[in-house]
């Protein structure tokens with residue numbers, strides 16, 4: 001029987017899809033059978049795994065919600081990553097809220113879908129859309145737990161607060177099994193004091209509901225989404241890769257009854273994931289395997305270029321060259337002025 005995690009935050013662009021995708025891939029790397037259910041009409045999670053959008057011939061999440069009685073274990077599609085399947089989304093999902101709005105069981109459509117598929121998987125991740133409409137609430141009703149990606153910015157925290165109160169209301173009405181939402185800090189910018197402060201506030205306010213792993217704001221993730229490949233296979237040594245592996249290990253250990261998360265066990269599980277990742281990375285990644293400099297170097301390089309772009313100064317080497325040019329220019333100007341002054345005095 002699968003453990004079902006809804007990845008949700010009503011705020012858009014906070015990293016829901018990126019998180020659902022990477023946690024699903026990382027969990028599959030441990031040999032657990034994983035299903036990613038894409039509930040977003042943008043179908044980004046589907047296409048990131050190289051799977052085409054769902055259709056009448058190969059039904060997906062839209063068809064499952066509209067005809068939950070017809071769902072079959074053949075609907076999830078196997079991906080190139082061993083043990084990982086996806087229930088694909090499609091553009092039709094954009095109209096499903098309207099289509100289901102008159103149905104009395106609209107908030108319970110996902111539960112039977114998951115019940116039908118749960119025996120074939122160990123973990124199910126639900127990638128929710130950026131709203132608290134029928135789709136997201138159905139996911140909350142069907143899930144065992146919810147993971148909220150929160151970048152350290154006020155709007156994302158507001159989105160989280162609204163989600164938490166929705167869960168409380170659903171709990172009061174006996175509609176969900178969710179105890180307490182978990183949070184994952186995403187897009188962390190540890191060189192920006194205001195963002196660091198807010199991340200710290202999230203940890204102080206929510207304690208151990210926040211996963212220890214923290215996903216940095218990362219060009220590697222942005223590039224990987226452009227390549228439609230999980231970052232593990234394009235930049236395996238980037239900070240973002242390491243922290244998504246750690247977040248997945250932590251999540252697994254928090255929820256599987258036989259496991260208790262300790263730093264040593266998390267290390268061991270991450271090492272196991274990395275072993276499984278290597279042969280896949282050499283097949284899938286556009287860059288040669290493990291050619292990245294170590295994660296620490298990424299952070300340093302990134303922070304330089306970012307602080308550079310904020311101030312408009314550019315990387316350090318260019319700043320030094322520019323300063324040298326300025327010094328030479330000033331010296332030439334002084335020499336010319338002195339020369340003219342001497343000429344004037346002579347005259």
Ligand SMILES: Nc1ncnc2c1ncn2[C@@H]1O[C@H](COP(=O)(O)OP(=O)(O)OP(=O)(O)O)[C@@H](O)[C@H]1O
Nearest residue numbers: 012013014015016017018130187216217218222225
């Ligand atoms: N940690 C990160 N650092 C930098 N870019 C990121 C990070 N996480 C995600 N992104 C990028 O931010 C954009 C939004 O991410 P994503 O699609 O995962 O958010 P979302 O919450 O699912 O969005 P939506 O609400 O539209 O469904 C994507 O281009 C993604 O590649």
Ligand SMILES: [Mg+2]
Nearest residue numbers: 016017040128
């Ligand atoms: Mg998304």
